[in-house]
Amino acid sequence: MGVQVRGRNIEVTDALKEYINKRLGKLEKHIDNLGEAQVTLSVVRGFHRIEVTIPINGMILRGEESTGDMYASTDLVVDKLEKQIEKYKGKLQKRGARFVNDVKAPAAVIAEEDGPRLVRTKRFAIKPMPVDEAVLQMNLLGHNFFVFSNAETEQVNVVYKRKDGNYGLIEPEF
Secondary structure, three states: OOEEEEEEOOOOOHHHHHHHHHHHHHHHHOOOOEOOEEEEEEEEOOEEEEEEEEEEOOEEEEEEEEEOOHHHHHHHHHHHHHHHHHHHHHHHHHHHHHOOOOOEOOOEOOOOOOOOOOOOEOOEOOOEEOHHHHHHHHHHHOOOEEEEEEOOOOOEEEEEEOOOOOEEEEOOOO
């Protein structure tokens, strides 16, 4: 597995890169076909934050942690990713052949004069998938909603997590 490490407000030392590579390398024992890990390190107000994004056969595994020490943050995020992999391992292996890699573009910042403003724009490739696969992807990302192309209706749908713990589906009506 390749690891690309970037730092914001922190100098990424060789020792830190080596430690991150070693710890993320542990994930390969749980599952094959891990893509290149994108690791972003940052320091804000004394908190050392690490964000890790790893594509797995078209799905995205993501974790982030923030503590007072970058090495501790790395350990915590790897533990979190291992738990995610174990939780979804059977489903990922069963459906792995059907996935195509998602592409995410960087966010743009747009400001307006008054009132609420658009502060982030995300662009990503929408691929056809069944509803249950979209729920799985949403849970892997740790989000409350997920936009996808429904393989059955061939329309853009949104699946979301409800306050009662169940899931909802939003379908367009023309």
